[in-house]
Amino acid sequence: MALQVTKDSIIGELLMQDRGIAAILMQSGMHCVGCPSSAGESLAEASLVHGMDVEKLVKDINDYLANK
DSSP states (O other): OOOOOOTTOBHHHHHHHOTTHHHHHHHTTOTTTTSTTGGGSBHHHHHHHHTOOHHHHHHHHHHHHHTO
16 A cells, blocks of 8 residues: 555654655755654645645655656
8 A cells, every 4th residue: 555645744754655755845945854842743734834735745645656
């Protein structure tokens, strides 16, 4: 079954399943993907801290995964 990302997905878990997601996070402005505290944050929590649109981020990641 393909990985389905939601706003509640934990960044560290996503990165363990597909390292390519790191590039999407960084392109979106989330440059702290290697930070230990970010590994335990959900996409929603990290997006709030960085002032990002979590729905767009989730869509971008799911589009990436669907087109692999």
